[in-house]
Amino acid sequence: THIVVSTSLDAKVEGCDPKQHLVSGEWFWISVQLNCCANETIYKWKGQRTKHNFMLSPNTAELASRAASKSVSKSSMEVLDSSNCSALPDYSEHLLSTDDLEILNDSPRRLDKRYAVCKEMLETEENYLRALKIVVQVFKEPLETQLSNIDSGLLTKAEISQIFAKIPPLIDVHENICRTLQSYIMHWMNERLIGKVWLDHAAELTPIYKAFINNYDTAIQTLNECDQTKPKFHAFLKAAESRIECQRNSLPDLLVRPVQRLHSVVLLLKAILEKTDRKNPDNAYLIKAKRAIEAALTEANESRRQTDSYAMIFKLSSEIERCPADILSSARTLKTELHVLSLGGEDEWAKTRNKQMSIFLFNDLIEIVKVRTGNEDGSTPTRRSFSNYSLTKQLSFSVLRHGKKKYKHHQQYMLASIRRIQRLAHTDVNGVFVLSFRVSQGEDFWVAQCLENQEGELEKFLREVYKLVGRNTLVEKVDFDKDPALLGVKETVVTIKKALSYA
Numbered sequence: 106t107h108i109v110v111s112t113s114l115d116a117k118v119e120g121c122d123p124k125q126h127l128v129s130g131e132w133f134w135i136s137v138q139l140n141c142c143a144n145e146t147i148y149k150w151k152g153q154r155t156k157h158n159f160m161l162s163p164n165t166a167e168l169a170s171r172a173a174s175k176s177v178s179k180s181s182m183e184v185l186d187s188s189n190c191s192a193l194p195d196y197s198e199h200l201l202s203t204d205d206l207e208i209l210n211d212s213p214r215r216l217d218k219r220y221a222v223c224k225e226m227l228e229t230e231e232n233y234l235r236a237l238k239i240v241v242q243v244f245k246e247p248l249e250t251q252l253s254n255i256d257s258g259l260l261t262k263a264e265i266s267q268i269f270a271k272i273p274p275l276i277d278v279h280e281n282i283c284r285t286l287q288s289y290i291m292h293w294m295n296e297r298l299i300g301k302v303w304l305d306h307a308a309e310l311t312p313i314y315k316a317f318i319n320n321y322d323t324a325i326q327t328l329n330e331c332d333q334t335k336p337k338f339h340a341f342l343k344a345a346e347s348r349i350e351c352q353r354n355s356l357p358d359l360l361v362r363p364v365q366r367l368h369s370v371v372l373l374l375k376a377i378l379e380k381t382d383r384k385n386p387d388n389a390y391l392i393k394a395k396r397a398i399e400a401a402l403t404e405a406n407e408s409r410r411q412t413d414s415y416a417m418i419f420k421l422s423s424e425i426e427r428c429p430a431d432i433l434s435s436a437r438t439l440k441t442e443l444h445v446l447s448l449g450g451e452d453e454w455a456k457t458r459n460k461q462m463s464i465f466l467f468n469d470l471i472e473i474v475k476v477r478t479g480n481e482d483g484s485t486p487t488r489r490s491f492s493n494y495s496l497t498k499q500l501s502f503s504v505l506r507h508g509k510k511k512y513k514h515h516q517q518y519m520l521a522s523i524r525r526i527q528r529l530a531h532t533d534v535n536g537v538f539v540l541s542f543r544v545s546q547g548e549d550f551w552v553a554q555c556l557e558n559q560e561g562e563l564e565k566f567l568r569e570v571y572k573l574v575g576r577n578t579l580v581e582k583v584d585f586d587k588d589p590a591l592l593g594v595k596e597t598v599v600t601i602k603k604a605l606s607y608a
Contacts, residue, residue: 219380220290223299226373227286233366234283237276240359243345245269258337267327268360271317275363278309299377300390303370307397310367315405317363319412324360367402371395414438421465425474425512432472432517440466440573443555443566444476448537450551453516462553463512466569470519473551474512518542520574525550526567536563 248265251257260268282302289297331338346355378391417439422428442465449458461476525541536555541548555563 217295217380219295219377220293222373222377222380223286223293223297224290226299226370226377227283227290229369229373230279230283230286233362234276234279236354236359236362237272237279239350240269240272240356241276243348243350244342244356245272247345248341258335259341260331260335260338264327264331267320268324271313271320271324272363274313275317278306278313282306296386298387298390300374300387300392300394303374303394304390304397307394307401310398311401311404314363314367314401315408318405318409321360321364321409322413325357328356328360367398367405371398371402374398411435418467424510425472425514426510427514428472429514429517432467432470437470438468440468441566441569442466443562444557445553446556448552448554450539451549454549454551457515457551461556462515464553464566466566466573468573470517471523471570472514473516473518475515477509477511477513520570523570523574524548526570526574528563528567538563538567 248260251259252262285302332342374391374395381388381391415435422432442463444463447457447460447462449455463474463476465472522543524543527539529537539550539552541550
């Protein structure tokens with residue numbers, strides 16, 4: 106009864122029955138969302154749509170429930186029609202008068218290299234602004250109209266906010282930038298201050314891009330979770346993405362655009378600067394604008410790094426039984442970790458002999474933990490298992506509810522308390538090292554053997570410790586067979602020799 110045609114421009118339909126409905130992919134997903142047949146006249150192939158009052162075809166309208174009818178009345182199609190959102194709209198029409206557009210299209214202009222790059226900047230800005238508005242008009246606003254319908258099965262207000270809340274501020278600033286660039290390109294003069302346009306808005310761009318990039322992982326995580334757990338939202342998403350406005354871009358494709366935009370602007374400013382004479386008044390503005398946008402990008406990325414780092418440490422702390430609370434600090438970053446077998450050592454370290462342990466190296470301290478046996482997945486967690494963790498508003502401390510945590514806290518030392526790092530060479534044992542710590546009673550030392558599978562991991566770890574501790578603490582290489590006395594007093598040598606027997 107129906108033939109669903111993709112949005113591909115080269116799609117062909119041959120030999121179909123005149124009674125069959127040729128409809129777009131959006132019709133299929135709207136029908137899935139509504140759990141009934143959508144009105145075919147609205148979703149005719151090639152975008153042929155008519156004014157409508159009902160989303161359902163006449164022969165199925167009576168079968169739909171009142172809830173479905175209410176949902177339909179506020180569908181994405183109806184909202185977009187009422188907002189005059191056309192396929193890939195040219196937003197310059199909303200920013201310039203008809204006379205201005207005629208001047209822009211008809212007036213002769215010397216197409217020098219500087220003008221060509223400036224025009225390219227305008228075109229990319231228009232395309233970027235168009236993508237942002239599609240996110241709002243095709244996805245955000247239709248979802249918001251469904252909030253009053255508790256049976257819609259779509260998104261909650263909180264979920265909509267988590268995915269889309271950072272987009273409107275971007276649109277506000279970039280509309281102003283785009284409007285000024287359009288005016289300059291339309292009334293082109295070689296002395297137009299393109300750099301000043303970006304420099305004037307740099308202070309506004311910094312906080313909104315910081316907010317967007319910090320929230321990006323949360324937005325994508327929320328989107329993916331809702332897509333997987335809410336069938337009606339999945340259908341809505343597919344229907345919206347099949348619209349011609351999206352040009353076959355998925356919502357994640359559109360949401361990643363702001364992450365890429367500032368870097369593109371920096372490259373374009375650099376290209377314009379190369380085509381601008383040093384005597385041109387725009388030269389100084391382009392240099393300042395390039396630096397300002399680079400600074401905004403750096404600040405946004407650094408903020409993202411700090412957020413990710415804090416989230417990673419929070420996740421790690423939730424997996425350590427009796428973890429010291431002061432491990433959580435916005436100034437602390439997790440550098441690397443090493444999985445080891447404890448061979449014993451002095452005092453309390455002797456009790457850890459033959460225990461699997463992990464060393465988590467931070468920028469200012471090391472956290473040494475015992476690895477619990479019998480993990481659910483049978484593996485030892487690594488930093489990589491924490492690297493994909495993001496701190497979201499949905500965090501409900503569920504990670505703290507496990508009955509048995511993966512690690513148990515053993516010792517924590519500030520890096521300044523590390524007195525010596527010794528790498529042992531032995532004919533029968535590989536990967537053994539000794540860490541000596543300053544303590545109130547004097548000095549403790551611990552002997553451990555690296556259990557990492559990848560060759561060179563121990564050297565890499567010890568070099569990182571050395572770098573963080575400072576040059577006063579050297580990584581000493583000691584040949585235990587030839588010069589055991591280099592390890593210290595006789596009692597220390599005896600203890601280490603005993604520890605090596607367990608390797």
